[in-house]
Amino acid sequence: MIEIHNIHKTFGDKKVLDGIDGVFESGKMNMLLGASGTGKSVLLKCIVGLVKPDLGSITYDGRIFTNNKLDIRQEIRRKIGMLFQGSALFDSMNVNENVEFPLTMLTDMNRTERKKRVEFCLQRVGLENAGNLMPSELSGGMKKRVGIARAIAPHCTYLFCDEPNSGLDPLTAITIDELIKEITEEYDITTIVVTHDMNSVLEYGDNVMFLYKGKKLWEGHSSGIMDTRVKELNDFIFSNRLMRDAKKIEQIEENEQRDEDIRNGEV
Ligand SMILES: Nc1ncnc2c1ncn2[C@@H]1O[C@H](COP(=O)(O)OP(=O)(O)OP(=O)(O)O)[C@@H](O)[C@H]1O
Numbered sequence: 001m002i003e004i005h006n007i008h009k010t011f012g013d014k015k016v017l018d019g020i021d022g023v024f025e026s027g028k029m030n031m032l033l034g035a036s037g038t039g040k041s042v043l044l045k046c047i048v049g050l051v052k053p054d055l056g057s058i059t060y061d062g063r064i065f066t067n068n069k070l071d072i073r074q075e076i077r078r079k080i081g082m083l084f085q086g087s088a089l090f091d092s093m094n095v096n097e098n099v100e101f102p103l104t105m106l107t108d109m110n111r112t113e114r115k116k117r118v119e120f121c122l123q124r125v126g127l128e129n130a131g132n133l134m135p136s137e138l139s140g141g142m143k144k145r146v147g148i149a150r151a152i153a154p155h156c157t158y159l160f161c162d163e164p165n166s167g168l169d170p171l172t173a174i175t176i177d178e179l180i181k182e183i184t185e186e187y188d189i190t191t192i193v194v195t196h197d198m199n200s201v202l203e204y205g206d207n208v209m210f211l212y213k214g215k216k217l218w219e220g221h222s223s224g225i226m227d228t229r230v231k232e233l234n235d236f237i238f239s240n241r242l243m244r245d246a247k248k249i250e251q252i253e254e255n256e257q258r259d260e261d262i263r264n265g266e267v
Pocket residue numbers: 011016034035036037038039040041042043196
């Protein structure tokens with residue numbers, strides 16, 4: 001579990017994070033949702049330790065991360081897996097080498113153990129036959145899978161995904177979301193996904209945090225998001241025509257159900 005409390009961050013005279021609190025539980029799909037420029041990536045960077053918050057605290061399973069000793073922060077960092085937006089694979093390394101890289105850097109596994117772990121992780125993401133391919137030979141969806149295998153290879157406890165399905169077609173996007181969810185539940189990982197994708201949120205968001213201009217305006221399970229009364233969140237959701245149509249259909253169905261209940265004398 002990751003807990004953040006009262007996180008503030010200002011760049012120059014621009015306030016980017018304005019007192020954010022939150023709890024991200026393990027085994028759940030925790031999602032940071034919001035429009036461009038609203039502070040999602042900066043918040044994620046604060047949580048990972050790439051950006052230092054001006055104020056506030058971050059704890060990982062009860063261990064303070066912010067302002068703690070370097071060796072404790074490094075110990076926590078070793079348990080973090082990152083899936084970057086563009087997958088960020090090393091172009092000069094094949095798939096096996098990409099997944100092995102964090103094992104060489106972060107663990108004391110010997111070569112045989114590393115090979116076994118790489119094999120296992122590639123199998124887990126459905127790429128057991130792709131080990132000798134170079135990144136240039138992979139589709140966008142395959143690159144994301146390699147990115148996931150690389151992130152989980154050192155037995156990560158925490159997984160951060162920055163827009164994991166950006167640039168993917170809708171079907172591939174769903175399979176990547178599904179894979180992240182399965183892995184999160186299977187290994188009880190604390191996962192945080194940054195996204196603007198309402199499809200992902202509605203389908204997989206166990207705990208959704210909506211950020212607007214550096215503040216958290218809404219938090220909850222995705223099942224409640226369509227009924228929100230927070231104007232900024234409503235505007236964000238229904239800026240998408242498909243979402244507006246879905247809402248209309250939902251209202252029509254509700255009205256039909258109510259009419260039927262009245263006819264049956266149940267109201
Ligand atoms: N290192 C930095 N120095 C100055 N300003 C920064 C820095 N990093 C981020 N910002 C600013 O902070 C604001 C929030 O950026 P952030 O990348 O967190 O947005 P975001 O919500 O992740 O957007 P997107 O969905 O487009 O990635 C932006 O106005 C950005 O320009």
